[in-house]
Amino acid sequence: MNIVETKGLKKYFKRKKQLIKAVDGVDIFIKKKQVTALVGESGCGKTTLAKTLLGFYNADGGRIILEDKDITRIRENYSFVRERIQIVFQNPSLSIDPRYTVFRTLLETLRVFKKVSIEMAKGTIIDFLNKAGLDETCLYLYPHQLSGGQAQRVSIARALINNPRVVILDEPTSNLDVSTTVKIIDLLAELKDKESLSYFFISHNLKLIAKVADYIFVMYYGKIVECGPKDILYRNPLHPYTKLLIEASEYKLKSAYIQGKSKEGCVFRGRCAIEKPHCEVEPEAKEVEPGHFVFCHYI
Amino acid sequence: MKPLLSVNNLSVAYAGGRIKEALKNASFKLYKGEILGIVGESGSGKTTLASSILNILPSGTKKEGEVIFEGRNILKMNDKELRNIRGNRISIVFQEPAASFNPVLTVGYHFLEFMGKNSAMNKRENKGRIIEDLLRKSGIYDTKRVLKSYPHELSGGQLQRAMIALAISSNPDILIADEPTSSLDVTVESQIVNLLLELRKELGFTILFITHNLGLVKVLCNRVVFLYRGEVKEITDTKSLFLRPKHESTKVFINDYLRLVS
Numbered sequence: 107m108n109i110v111e112t113k114g115l116k117k118y119f120k121r122k123k124q125l126i127k128a129v130d131g132v133d134i135f136i137k138k139k140q141v142t143a144l145v146g147e148s149g150c151g152k153t154t155l156a157k158t159l160l161g162f163y164n165a166d167g168g169r170i171i172l173e174d175k176d177i178t179r180i181r182e183n184y185s186f187v188r189e190r191i192q193i194v195f196q197n198p199s200l201s202i203d204p205r206y207t208v209f210r211t212l213l214e215t216l217r218v219f220k221k222v223s224i225e226m227a228k229g230t231i232i233d234f235l236n237k238a239g240l241d242e243t244c245l246y247l248y249p250h251q252l253s254g255g256q257a258q259r260v261s262i263a264r265a266l267i268n269n270p271r272v273v274i275l276d277e278p279t280s281n282l283d284v285s286t287t288v289k290i291i292d293l294l295a296e297l298k299d300k301e302s303l304s305y306f307f308i309s310h311n312l313k314l315i316a317k318v319a320d321y322i323f324v325m326y327y328g329k330i331v332e333c334g335p336k337d338i339l340y341r342n343p344l345h346p347y348t349k350l351l352i353e354a355s356e357y358k359l360k361s362a363y364i365q366g367k368s369k370e371g372c373v374f375r376g377r378c379a380i381e382k383p384h385c386e387v388e389p390e391a392k393e394v395e396p397g398h399f400v401f402c403h404y405i
Numbered sequence: 406m407k408p409l410l411s412v413n414n415l416s417v418a419y420a421g422g423r424i425k426e427a428l429k430n431a432s433f434k435l436y437k438g439e440i441l442g443i444v445g446e447s448g449s450g451k452t453t454l455a456s457s458i459l460n461i462l463p464s465g466t467k468k469e470g471e472v473i474f475e476g477r478n479i480l481k482m483n484d485k486e487l488r489n490i491r492g493n494r495i496s497i498v499f500q501e502p503a504a505s506f507n508p509v510l511t512v513g514y515h516f517l518e519f520m521g522k523n524s525a526m527n528k529r530e531n532k533g534r535i536i537e538d539l540l541r542k543s544g545i546y547d548t549k550r551v552l553k554s555y556p557h558e559l560s561g562g563q564l565q566r567a568m569i570a571l572a573i574s575s576n577p578d579i580l581i582a583d584e585p586t587s588s589l590d591v592t593v594e595s596q597i598v599n600l601l602l603e604l605r606k607e608l609g610f611t612i613l614f615i616t617h618n619l620g621l622v623k624v625l626c627n628r629v630v631f632l633y634r635g636e637v638k639e640i641t642d643t644k645s646l647f648l649r650p651k652h653e654s655t656k657v658f659i660n661d662y663l664r665l666v667s
Contacts, residue, residue, distance in 0.1 A: 147591070148590050254447075283447050284446065284617060284618075284658065284661050285661045287665060288661040288665055310590060311591070312591065313620065313665065313666045316666075317665055317666070317667075350592065353595070354591045354595040355591055355595075356624075357595045357620070358595065359592060360595070360596060
């Protein structure tokens with residue numbers, strides 16, 4: 107069951123008269139009660155995709171479907187979307203208002219959807235802080251008084267406080283220590299079962315993805331190049347880019363490649379070892395195994 | 406074997422601030438040719454350690470103990486002596502390449518200025534060629550463009566390559582790499598790590614590699630100094646660090662890491 111689906115989703119930016127196709131015809135889905143992951147290098151459009159799902163940007167094409175409802179025109183469906191999709195950002199100290207106490211941050215979020223008195227809200231807030239592994243001593247602290255891990259827990263509490271169905275995790279641990287990362291990952295796993303959440307986990311850390319994800323999308327310059335269930339994808343990576351990423355995560359990648367995308371045809375052309383004439387045509391999805399899709403002519 | 410650098414009972418306390426003692430009684434030795442990892446969580450004193458080896462701690466910092474390099478204590482040196490060490494015999498590559506360059510100067514200017522400070526290199530002719538060679542060695546091939554660029558015009562990977570080129574330009578004995586890849590992409594990280602290894606093979610410098618990434622330690626380091634809250638808890642070779650961590654804090658750290666990757 108897919109809770110969120112996109113069909114040919116597009117988001118373009120204009121910079122200096124140049125059209126940047128940050129998200130260019132992406133079909134993804136987020137499965138119910140599972141962890142769907144999105145992997146790719148910085149600049150490949152991961153965060154843009156997440157922000158488009160949340161309505162921070164208007165899509166330039168394609169459709170977004172949430173619980174069988176078309177929400178592409180998100181501005182008309184704001185509360186429907188925000189009640190169901192929430193996000194935890196990469197850098198907690200930048201995503202929490204530095205002038206607000208933890209209590210006020212959470213209170214404001216809570217009051218977006220529910221009219222509650224401060225006393226009633228306090229109970230809920232403490233409840234969610236506890237769920238995120240914090241206690242009430244944090245209530246009146248400001249973000250700068252929190253450690254990175256604590257701040258990320260506040261972000262998690264904020265994302266969960268309105269009982270969403272889907273949580274987008276945009277590199278939630280890449281600013282954190284190993285030991286803090288472990289704790290946050292454990293917490294997220296626990297909350298997922300308890301609150302029956304679906305996660306959309308964005309990361310460039312393949313080792314972490316291997317640990318947490320059920321289904322993986324690999325993205326390169328605005329396009330999905332390969333996707334599949336975790337076990338299959340790691341056992342049998344087929345797209346040259348996926349192979350390159352896995353090689354890099356084991357520190358075996360040496361060559362200095364030319365970073366960039368080709369104008370036409372396969373996005374990975376300029377960087378690909380097996381470039382052949384067919385690559386001038388954009389590849390279509392091939393299902394090589396059940397659920398395992400590759401966008402490459404030579405697989 | 407005589408160590409190339411030895412840190413003896415080093416304690417560092419910053420003036421003011423919340424954490425009073427950043428390093429407590431730290432001692433270890435760095436031998437020629439090895440890659441020594443300094444490992445620990447954030448706030449464990451890794452960067453303080455690197456800064457004290459180069460004596461670039463902010464003024465007012467209390468320092469005790471000694472950092473011995475070629476029989477002399479770096480912490481006691483005057484400015485002139487330090488200039489001979491810093492960026493010359495001991496170079497450093499910092500974590501954030503964009504923050505290590507002056508944003509209003511071109512990359513090329515950094516090279517010229519650095520060479521101007523170094524009398525031996527200043528005397529050499531055709532500096533331009535030497536600089537371009539250095540960049541090429543570090544994996545930058547469009548050298549002319551990079552030298553004319555300002556830091557913000559280059560990617561993080563390119564800047565870090567340029568930084569490495571700058572660091573090896575004086576043919577140092579020791580290269581301190583202070584989390585050189587933690588702000589870079591996985592693919593770029595892998596390349597930078599392999600670049601460091603290749604350059605080491607070619608130029609024969611010793612690397613002090615500061616990181617919290619145990620995956621990197623595994624592929625890179627010969628020996629490891631494990632820091633926890635400013636104290637050296639364990640010094641061991643990499644293999645035994647993973648197989649038989651002795652100290653409690655090391656065990657926790659290793660287990661956390663293994664849980665994330667397995």
